[in-house]
Structures are given as C-alpha cells and as structure tokens.
Amino acid sequence: MHSSTITHSDPYKYQSGFGNHFSSEALPGALPIGQNSPQVCPYGLYAEQLSGTAFTVGRAGNQRTWLYRIHPAAMHRPFEPFLSIQNKVIGNFDTNNTVTTPTQICWLPFEIPESEPLDFVTGLCTIGGAGDTALKSGLAVHIYAATESMDKRAFSNSDGNLLIVPQQGRLDVQTELGPIMVAPNQIAVIQRGIRFSVGLLDGPSRGYILEVYDNHFELPDLGPIGANGLANPRDFQTPTAKYEHTSDSWEIVNKYQGEMFAAQQDHSPFDVVAWHGNYAPYKYDLANFNVINSVSYDHIDPSIFTVLTCKSVHPGTAVADFIIFPPRFEVQQHTFRPPFFHRNCMTEFLGLIHGEYEAKKDGFLPGGACLLSTMTPHGPDTKTVEIATMHELLPRRICEDSMMFMFESMYQLRLTKWAAKHKQRDHNYYKSWEGIPIRFNPDKI
Ligand SMILES: O=C(O)Cc1cc(O)ccc1O
Numbered sequence: 218m219h220s221s222t223i224t225h226s227d228p229y230k231y232q233s234g235f236g237n238h239f240s241s242e243a244l245p246g247a248l249p250i251g252q253n254s255p256q257v258c259p260y261g262l263y264a265e266q267l268s269g270t271a272f273t274v275g276r277a278g279n280q281r282t283w284l285y286r287i288h289p290a291a292m293h294r295p296f297e298p299f300l301s302i303q304n305k306v307i308g309n310f311d312t313n314n315t316v317t318t319p320t321q322i323c324w325l326p327f328e329i330p331e332s333e334p335l336d337f338v339t340g341l342c343t344i345g346g347a348g349d350t351a352l353k354s355g356l357a358v359h360i361y362a363a364t365e366s367m368d369k370r371a372f373s374n375s376d377g378n379l380l381i382v383p384q385q386g387r388l389d390v391q392t393e394l395g396p397i398m399v400a401p402n403q404i405a406v407i408q409r410g411i412r413f414s415v416g417l418l419d420g421p422s423r424g425y426i427l428e429v430y431d432n433h434f435e436l437p438d439l440g441p442i443g444a445n446g447l448a449n450p451r452d453f454q455t456p457t458a459k460y461e462h463t464s465d466s467w468e469i470v471n472k473y474q475g476e477m478f479a480a481q482q483d484h485s486p487f488d489v490v491a492w493h494g495n496y497a498p499y500k501y502d503l504a505n506f507n508v509i510n511s512v513s514y515d516h517i518d519p520s521i522f523t524v525l526t527c528k529s530v531h532p533g534t535a536v537a538d539f540i541i542f543p544p545r546f547e548v549q550q551h552t553f554r555p556p557f558f559h560r561n562c563m564t565e566f567l568g569l570i571h572g573e574y575e576a577k578k579d580g581f582l583p584g585g586a587c588l589l590s591t592m593t594p595h596g597p598d599t600k601t602v603e604i605a606t607m608h609e610l611l612p613r614r615i616c617e618d619s620m621m622f623m624f625e626s627m628y629q630l631r632l633t634k635w636a637a638k639h640k641q642r643d644h645n646y647y648k649s650w651e652g653i654p655i656r657f658n659p660d661k662i
C-alpha cells in the first residue's frame with residue numbers, strides 16, 4: 218500500500234482503464250451481438266446512442282456509447298425553467314452578470330447552509346468562469362454544498378463535462394451507466410449529457426466542480442517520462458450497468474446554455490440494462506497518483522502533477538488542467554524548495570481537499586479556495602519564505618495528510634457577484650506577502 222493512501226471501501230464493481238471501449242450488461246445477453254441496432258433488442262430493450270463527439274470526429278478521438286434501456290430517454294414531458302436555482306448557476310460570463318478583478322483572491326471555506334435543505338443540484342453555486350456555452354468554448358468553476366440526497370431527481374448537463382472533486386462527504390452517484398462511489402481524495406468525471414443522481418453517504422457534503430465546454434478530459438502525454446507515471450490508465454474506474462424499472466415520478470434537471478430546466482417523467486432514468494462504448498463516466502483515487510519530481514535541484518513546474526487535461530486548439534495550452542499536490546518526498550539541494558514567486562499567463566484556481574498547502578501557512582483551509590488570475594503576482598507567503606531560506610535541506614516528506622489541487626486554465630475567469638461579494642472572502646489575503654525580508658546588499662554577493 219502507498220504510505221499515504223486513504224482507503225474507502227467501495228461497494229460497486231468497476232471496469233478498469235481510461236478511454237477503453239467498455240461493455241457491461243446487468244442481465245446476461247442484454248447486449249446485441251454483432252450489431253448495435255437489431256430490429257428488436259434482447260429483453261425488449263430500446264437501443265439509444267449517446268454521442269460525446271461529433272459523428273465525424275476521427276477514430277482516435279471519437280466517443281460514443283450505445284445504451285440498451287427500458288424506456289428511450291426521449292419519454293419525458295417538456296422542459297420548463299427550474300426556478301429554484303436560476304440565479305446561483307451561470308454558464309455565460311459576460312459583463313452584465315459577472316465582475317472581475319486582477320487582485321489575488323482567497324475564500325475561507327464555503328459554508329454548507331444548514332437552514333435550507335439543499336441537494337447536489339439545488340446546492341450548486343457558480344464561482345466564476347469564462348466563455349460561452351453556446352459556442353462550446355470556455356469553462357466554469359462551481360461549488361456544491363448539499364445537506365440531502367437528490368430524491369427522484371436526476372441532473373444532466375448539456376454544456377460541458379463535469380470534473381467533481383468532493384471535499385467533504387462521500388457521494389453515491391447513480392449514473393445511467395451504473396453507480397459510482399466517490400469520496401474526498403477521489404474525483405469523478407461525468408460527461409456532457411449523462412444523467413446522474415447524487416446521494417450523500419455522510420450527511421452534509423461539499424466539493425468543487427470544474428466544467429469544461431470545449432473538449433473532453435484526457436491523460437497528459439508523458440514525453441520523456443516514458444510509458445508509465447502520473448495517473449496510470451488502469452487506476453481509472455468506470456461503472457458497470459445497473460438498472461431499475463419503476464413507474465414513479467422523476468424530475469430531470471438539465472443545465473442548458475447556463476440555465477436550469479426541469480422535465481417530469483413517469484419512470485426512473487436509470488433503466489439502462491446494458492451498454493457498450495467509450496463515452497462513460499469514471500472515478501480516480503488521487504492516492505494512486507505516481508508522483509514524478511526533481512531529485513537534484515530546483516522546483517519543477519506543477520505541470521508534472523497533471524492528473525487530467527482538457528486540451529485546446531493551441532498545442533501545449535490547456536482549456537484546463539487538473540493538477541494535484543500530493544504527499545511526496547522533497548529532496549532538492551541548494552534550492553529554494555517551495556513554489557516559486559511567479560506571474561502566469563494562465564489562470565490558477567486552487568482548492569484544498571484536506572490538510573494544508575505548502576506555500577500558504579495561514580488562511581487557506583479545506584473547503585476554501587484561491588484565485589490567481591492572469592499575470593497576477595503570487596508565490597509562497599512570508600512564513601514559508603522565512604522557513605525555506607533557513608532550513609537544512611534534508612530529504613523529507615511534504616504535504617503529508619494533505620491534498621491541494623489546481624484548475625489551471627488558459628482562459629481569464631470572471632467572478633459571479635455571489636463569489637466576489639461572498640462573506641467568506643478573505644480581504645487580508647494580500648498580507649500573505651507583507652513583511653517578506655528585503656535582503657538586498659550590493660556589497661555582498
Ligand atoms: O501558485 C500556486 O500556489 C500553484 C503553484 C505551485 C507550484 O508548485 C508552482 C507553481 C504554481 O503556480
């Protein structure tokens with residue numbers, strides 16, 4: 218076992234691998250053999266294709282799944298506005314509904330409201346984002362804070378792919394393709410259009426969501442690292458088919474062009490008896506990340522810690538990278554070891570799952586966040602600088618019992634008014650860099 222592995226027993230059966238052509242059947246023989254659409258499918262099921270890429274995308278990038286289900290997904294009443302959360306979630310970030318500032322921003326933990334019952338969907342709030350869902354270009358960062366399980370309610374997002382990072386509380390996620398259990402220190406990706414319903418296994422729950430409009434998440438190329446390392450494909454887990462056949466009322470909430478709609482239907486949307494294809498949700502346990510780093514000198518760019526990337530059309534430049542700062546050994550010599558001072562053409566959104574961040578000793582707490590925008594200067598805080606310039610450079614473990622992550626994007630984020638004016642916003646964040654000792658002496662090299 219890894220020394221810092223956090224283990225959670227997980228009741229579900231998964232298929233292992235990243236981007237594989239999977240197949241799964243909850244009843245034997247439910248998958249048609251040799252074709253996708255027989256005149257009548259086994260067990261009287263209906264065949265339905267779910268396309269995650271345009272039909273014509275090249276073979277290497279094409280993503281689609283065939284579902285064999287009791288009811289076609291089309292059997293629902295019309296979508297109506299879902300008013301209860303209309304203003305908390307947005308998808309298009311223009312100057313009317315958002316604000317912006319280049320200043321460094323930090324939020325203390327986003328509270329889980331106890332006064333009103335909220336589920337994963339009604340407890341969603343958008344922090345910020347960029348772009349336009351209609352053009353399939355941009356991204357959004359959301360927080361969920363929920364006190365109850367979704368009850369006969371499913372959610373489907375037409376706007377992008379969701380990367381869910383639970384921070385507090387395990388989630389029991391029923392998806393059309395089967396159930397996934399995702400705990401803090403694990404992530405789940407649920408792609409555009411896949412219906413899912415979130416149960417809370419540990420009461421009040423909170424987490425972060427990165428939504429990308431442009432493209433799918435993929436594993437980063439490894440270049441000279443070679444064939445193995447970082448997040449290994451076999452550690453990704455995709456669910457197996459599980460269905461229910463009910464005639465109760467369900468509500469399907471659909472985020473479309475940043476607005477929420479709901480449609481009613483008389484059966485469970487989780488009636489897929491079998492499926493095959495490569496467009497399927499997955500989970501990944503961050504404890505499995507194989508950390509690569511410098512064993513000689515200097516602090517390496519955090520791109521070495523990329524778990525997943527969503528590529529843009531600009532080579533080497535991501536719509537968004539999901540990067541983690543896992544427990545690891547730190548051994549570099551004659552080096553300032555912490556994250557360097559820097560300004561970045563990319564935007565950095567930082568969140569903390571548990572523990573503390575190596576470069577900020579105070580005020581960055583699990584469930585909180587920091588935003589460092591394009592070219593906004595930042596780096597280790599005063600206390601970190603003092604310690605790092607003095608301490609003996611012995612090999613040591615760092616970030617033990619902690620997990621910080623970063624959503625790094627080529628886009629410039631605008632903030633919702635909710636996030637910009639949030640009472641948990643720490644207006645003293647700039648003081649992190651106050652009092653850094655000025656040691657310049659032109660007479661002493
Ligand atoms: O700024 C940050 O806290 C994130 C970060 C970490 C690091 O190790 C190097 C660069 C960087 O942006």
Ligand SMILES: [Fe+2]
Pocket residue numbers: 559561565589595
């Ligand atoms: Fe940074």
